[in-house]
Amino acid sequence: EVQLEESGGGLVQPGGSLRLSCAASGITFSTYWMSWVRQAPGKGLEWVANIKQDESEKYYVDSVKGRFTISRDNAKNSLFLQMNSLRGEDTAVYYCARIGSMPGKHWFLDLWGRGTQVTVSS
Amino acid sequence: EIVLTQSPGTLSLSPGERATLSCRASQSVGDNYLAWYQQKRGQAPRLLIYGASSRATGIPDRFSGSGSATDFTLTISRLEPEDFAVYYCQHYANSPWTFGQGTKVEIK
Numbered sequence: 001e002v003q004l005e006e007s008g009g010g011l012v013q014p015g016g017s018l019r020l021s022c023a024a025s026g027i028t029f030s031t032y033w034m035s036w037v038r039q040a041p042g043k044g045l046e047w048v049a050n051i052k053q054d055e056s057e058k059y060y061v062d063s064v065k066g067r068f069t070i071s072r073d074n075a076k077n078s079l080f081l082q083m084n085s086l087r088g089e090d091t092a093v094y095y096c097a098r099i100g101s102m103p104g105k106h107w108f109l110d111l112w113g114r115g116t117q118v119t120v121s122s
Numbered sequence: 123e124i125v126l127t128q129s130p131g132t133l134s135l136s137p138g139e140r141a142t143l144s145c146r147a148s149q150s151v152g153d154n155y156l157a158w159y160q161q162k163r164g165q166a167p168r169l170l171i172y173g174a175s176s177r178a179t180g181i182p183d184r185f186s187g188s189g190s191a192t193d194f195t196l197t198i199s200r201l202e203p204e205d206f207a208v209y210y211c212q213h214y215a216n217s218p219w220t221f222g223q224g225t226k227v228e229i230k
Contacts, residue, residue: 047219059217106173112166
């Protein structure tokens with residue numbers, strides 16, 4: 001079955017750290033760019049980060065630069081998000097997503113996990 | 123950063139009616155580098171449209187996208203009960219990717 005499954009969320013105090021994981025199955029993980037997208041409670045979607053197949057390119061939204069690090073392990077079909085110096089505004093459901101592509105540089109998020117909840121609170 | 127503004131915030135319609143959702147970009151998104159997603163309550167988003175007008179695999183043809191540069195539209199020709207959800211536009215012209223704030227399509 002083709003799926004992405006996130007794990008590693010939970011309750012953490014402000015200033016703390018958390019590492020999210022995303023396990024891919026049923027896809028050739030190493031051939032895709034991957035992404036993290038988050039959604040704060042009752043709010044819209046916010047793109048967080050993208051990573052290229054060989055980790056040679058990584059992109060982040062400004063609000064997490066210097067605090068979050070996206071990485072992957074192609075041998076284990078896994079995507080990660082290391083989150084440090086967490087703040088209340090980082091509270092959200094974090095989704096792992098596959099970046100599909102079509103000719104003409106069209107990229108899109110075509111496969112999503114169910115998400116993992118991260119709550120930053122004292 | 124490209125800001126996407128969706129309108130209306132909420133659309134109240136009945137099954138069978140036509141839904142027209144708007145997404146306006148603060149600057150051109152290039153060669154139609156715009157996607158649409160549907161999100162139902164408690165679920166992950168689902169890709170509907172990419173390249174402004176290309177339907178994703180498995181998406182019914184009642185969903186269509188149009189527009190260019192800064193003005194885009196998602197049209198649902200005849201609303202089915204399962205179409206009542208929140209819809210987001212998203213650009214991928216450059217980094218950072220951004221989403222619109224969403225349009226909720228609710229049952230009237």
